[in-house]
Amino acid sequence: MNDKNIMESHMGTTAIKISARDVQVYYGDNHAIKDVSIDIEDKTVTAFIGPSGCGKSTFLRCLNRMNDTIDICKVTGSIRIDDEDIYDRRVDPVQLRAKVGMVFQKPNPFPKSIYDNVAYGPRIHGLAQNKADLDDIVERALRRGAIWNEVKDRLQSPGIGLSGGQQQRLCIARAVATEPEVLLMDEPCSALDPIATAQVEELIDELRQSFSVVIVTHSMQQAARVSQKTAFFHLGNMVEYGETGQIFTTPQDPRTESYITGRIG
Amino acid sequence: MSTTSLLVIAILILATLGYFLASKRAISTAGGDRRKLHSLPVYYGSNAAMFTAIPALGVLLIWLLAQPMLVERNVLSTIPDKLITEGSSIGLVMSDVRRVADGLEVVVSTGTLSQNETLKLDTEQTDIRALLAGVGAAVGSDVLPEMLEVAQNYRAQTKMGQLWMVLSIAPLALIGFALSVLAAKPTFRARNTVERGILALLVLAASLAILTTICIVFSMLFESINFFKLHPWTDFFFGGSWAPNFRGDSDLSILPLLWGTIYISIIALIVAVPVGLFAAIYLSEYAGPRVRAFAKPLLEILAGIPTIVYGLFALVTVGPALVRVFGRGEEGLLGVEWMSGATAVLTAGLVMGIMLIPFVSSLSDDIINAVPQSLRDGSLGLGATPSETIRQVVLPAALPGIVGAVLLAASRAIGETMIVVLGAGAIAKFSANPLEAMTTITTRIVSQLTGDTDFASPETLVAFALGLTLFVLTLGLNVIALYIVRKYREQYD
Ligand SMILES: Nc1ncnc2c1ncn2[C@@H]1O[C@H](COP(=O)(O)OP(=O)(O)O)[C@@H](O)[C@H]1O
Ligand SMILES: [Mg+2]
Numbered sequence: 001m002n003d004k005n006i007m008e009s010h011m012g013t014t015a016i017k018i019s020a021r022d023v024q025v026y027y028g029d030n031h032a033i034k035d036v037s038i039d040i041e042d043k044t045v046t047a048f049i050g051p052s053g054c055g056k057s058t059f060l061r062c063l064n065r066m067n068d069t070i071d072i073c074k075v076t077g078s079i080r081i082d083d084e085d086i087y088d089r090r091v092d093p094v095q096l097r098a099k100v101g102m103v104f105q106k107p108n109p110f111p112k113s114i115y116d117n118v119a120y121g122p123r124i125h126g127l128a129q130n131k132a133d134l135d136d137i138v139e140r141a142l143r144r145g146a147i148w149n150e151v152k153d154r155l156q157s158p159g160i161g162l163s164g165g166q167q168q169r170l171c172i173a174r175a176v177a178t179e180p181e182v183l184l185m186d187e188p189c190s191a192l193d194p195i196a197t198a199q200v201e202e203l204i205d206e207l208r209q210s211f212s213v214v215i216v217t218h219s220m221q222q223a224a225r226v227s228q229k230t231a232f233f234h235l236g237n238m239v240e241y242g243e244t245g246q247i248f249t250t251p252q253d254p255r256t257e258s259y260i261t262g263r264i265g
Numbered sequence: 266m267s268t269t270s271l272l273v274i275a276i277l278i279l280a281t282l283g284y285f286l287a288s289k290r291a292i293s294t295a296g297g298d299r300r301k302l303h304s305l306p307v308y309y310g311s312n313a314a315m316f317t318a319i320p321a322l323g324v325l326l327i328w329l330l331a332q333p334m335l336v337e338r339n340v341l342s343t344i345p346d347k348l349i350t351e352g353s354s355i356g357l358v359m360s361d362v363r364r365v366a367d368g369l370e371v372v373v374s375t376g377t378l379s380q381n382e383t384l385k386l387d388t389e390q391t392d393i394r395a396l397l398a399g400v401g402a403a404v405g406s407d408v409l410p411e412m413l414e415v416a417q418n419y420r421a422q423t424k425m426g427q428l429w430m431v432l433s434i435a436p437l438a439l440i441g442f443a444l445s446v447l448a449a450k451p452t453f454r455a456r457n458t459v460e461r462g463i464l465a466l467l468v469l470a471a472s473l474a475i476l477t478t479i480c481i482v483f484s485m486l487f488e489s490i491n492f493f494k495l496h497p498w499t500d501f502f503f504g505g506s507w508a509p510n511f512r513g514d515s516d517l518s519i520l521p522l523l524w525g526t527i528y529i530s531i532i533a534l535i536v537a538v539p540v541g542l543f544a545a546i547y548l549s550e551y552a553g554p555r556v557r558a559f560a561k562p563l564l565e566i567l568a569g570i571p572t573i574v575y576g577l578f579a580l581v582t583v584g585p586a587l588v589r590v591f592g593r594g595e596e597g598l599l600g601v602e603w604m605s606g607a608t609a610v611l612t613a614g615l616v617m618g619i620m621l622i623p624f625v626s627s628l629s630d631d632i633i634n635a636v637p638q639s640l641r642d643g644s645l646g647l648g649a650t651p652s653e654t655i656r657q658v659v660l661p662a663a664l665p666g667i668v669g670a671v672l673l674a675a676s677r678a679i680g681e682t683m684i685v686v687l688g689a690g691a692i693a694k695f696s697a698n699p700l701e702a703m704t705t706i707t708t709r710i711v712s713q714l715t716g717d718t719d720f721a722s723p724e725t726l727v728a729f730a731l732g733l734t735l736f737v738l739t740l741g742l743n744v745i746a747l748y749i750v751r752k753y754r755e756q757y758d
Contacts, residue, residue, distance in 0.1 A: 069645060071553060098648030108639040111662045120657070121647040171643070178647055 050233035101180035107167035109159030121178030145173025165196020287313030368402030536618025541625025579688030
């Protein structure tokens with residue numbers, strides 16, 4: 001698997017989708033992200049790993065400005081997506097979030113029907129011309145979320161009624177439906193059982209065809225299975241970033257090595 | 266000092282003594298080694314105090330409640346017919362007897378006469394009325410010899426009762442004291458006993474609250490039944506007019522009052538629900554921590570203003586202001602003559618709505634806050650604006666809870682009294698015009714029960730039937746509301 005990843009990323013495009021420079025994040029006095037610079041490639045799965053509390057989620061939330069919703073959070077430095085500074089004052093964070101979708105740790109379907117959950121984003125952004133168009137978008141999103149076959153007969157039943165794994169795939173479909181360019185996933189499998197996890201991981205691998213995917217995970221096996229690039233975070237610093245295979249086989253930094261051999265966690 | 270208070274003090278002293286003796290004894294039987302005791306010495310002491318005081322005080326309480334009733338029943342049968350004059354009743358005579366007997370006790374305690382002298386009193390030689398007046402006990406008429414005899418009988422029985430009370434309660438306290446002090450040994454599980462005692466105390470408090478509620482309902486129920494014996498229930502529930510007439514033959518229908526109540530409540534809700542809900546949305550979704558820290562307590566203070574103050578506000582500010590707009594013909598703001606007086610459905614409804622705003626907003630705020638943050642994040646993460654998120658995700662998720670809050674507010678509006686007494690007027694009628702004075706169930710209860718009342722006439726008793734109907738209405742609303750709110754809470758727990 002690792003060999004295949006390395007091969008693929010060598011062959012694949014290396015277009016840079018997101019480029020972050022000297023990013024600092026403060027929660028009040030707590031300096032949560034220190035000097036992080038990273039280039040995230042398009043059509044690639046990038047994994048953020050590291051011990052809990054090291055700032056993985058915080059950094060991920062910088063990429064679609066979800067940190068704006070936290071009053072005490074302050075972000076400095078530059079983050080450019082497609083060479084456009086997303087913290088520029090002319091950028092509308094609401095518009096940005098349509099372009100940079102997000103899937104959360106806990107499945108969070110809205111208290112609406114399955115159909116309305118998926119149609120939520122397209123409706124807000126006016127992506128559909130008419131009802132037939134919307135039906136089409138919903139179906140395509142559910143298919144890409146690998147859940148169409150399970151729900152096609154009960155699109156009008158509530159999303160809450162699905163199992164945990166189905167709910168998470170519904171949330172992925174919901175994020176995909178707004179046609180984002182980047183998909184951020186914060187520990188998307190941590191609330192799921194192994195079978196549901198395997199389904200979601202398979203799905204992530206397929207999503208790579210169309211998006212740049214950034215996934216936070218606390219499971220190193222998962223990072224190894226789904227990602228081509230891996231970044232290791234420790235105490236707010238990004239310690240090491242490189243090909244997934246290389247990070248797991250020949251880490252350069254002693255802290256990375258301790259972490260992946262299970263000495264810090 | 267009276268026998269009862271002496272007895273109580275004695276019991277408390279004994280309990281304190283038991284506390285110290287038992288804890289001492291527990292330590293000494295353990296050979297001075299606290300670790301051998303099952304419980305801390307404090308528990309042995311508390312156990313002894315508990316067993317000394319609580320049974321004795323409990324029996325004392327029951328005795329104090331029961332004795333006057335028993336004595337009165339005995340004495341009642343000895344009252345000669347001669348004492349029951351025209352226009353009086355046996356109940357009135359009995360209360361005179363009580364006043365004379367109690368007065369004589371005061372005479373003894375102030376030292377004017379000795380106990381024996383009061384027993385030998387004679388209406389021929391002493392003016393007992395004057396004697397009693399001298400110690401501040403007023404009796405309505407001259408004391409007749411028969412009256413004095415009955416009163417002396419009453420005193421004798423009371424004395425006897427008190428003697429028995431001391432004779433039965435003192436040993437009870439002593440037995441509790443002795444047993445619990447003797448039980449203070451290392452093997453005795455005093456801690457568990459005290460725990461059970463505390464449990465019993467808590468259960469007692471809880472059941473008292475429930476019992477009084479039940480008693481209130483039953484007393485309302487009995488008076489209502491009395492009312493329905495005197496007045497046809499069909500008129501009460503289905504009649505069309507409210508015209509009480511203290512000379513009898515009144516129309517006492519609840520419907521016009523119910524109409525006024527509901528009309529005013531609806532206006533109040535039309536004011537309170539949108540404003541309260543928007544305030545809650547602003548506070549929970551938009552306001553920064555500093556605004557919230559300032560505005561939330563402020564709203565809660567508003568909720569604590571006594572309703573009579575709102576009533577005054579209706580009377581002196583809102584009512585006249587409305588008249589300036591809708592009344593006074595050419596001089597008014599609109600140049601119309603629609604409103605003649607300050608009291609009107611609209612006045613009361615507006616002010617009641619203002620009163621309910623903090624209530625609705627603080628309940629809704631709690632409910633909106635209970636909607637998980639993950640739903641908001643999910644919506645914002647899809648590129649929705651905050652207001653889209655609120656309209657399409659937060660409010661639908663919170664809707665059942667908000668409906669519950671509105672029902673609770675409605676039940677408060679229906680039961681509200683002071684604002685409508687001052688702001689709504691006193692005319693019972695069916696009208697759709699909000700600028701007219703109308704009246705509500707609560708105001709009519711107040712007016713039927715104030716002033717000279719005769720608790721045997723339907724015009725007075727109707728208040729209880731009105732109260733009971735109101736109670737059933739608000740209880741029903743509350744039950745539905747709490748059910749909905751609870752259902753909603755479960756959804757996210
Ligand atoms: N909403 C917040 N408010 C204040 N501090 C936060 C908040 N979220 C995270 N932090 C702090 O930022 C640091 C990084 O947290 P986080 O990004 O959640 O770590 P991770 O996802 O790697 O476990 C932690 O010290 C945490 O306490
Ligand atoms: Mg995290």
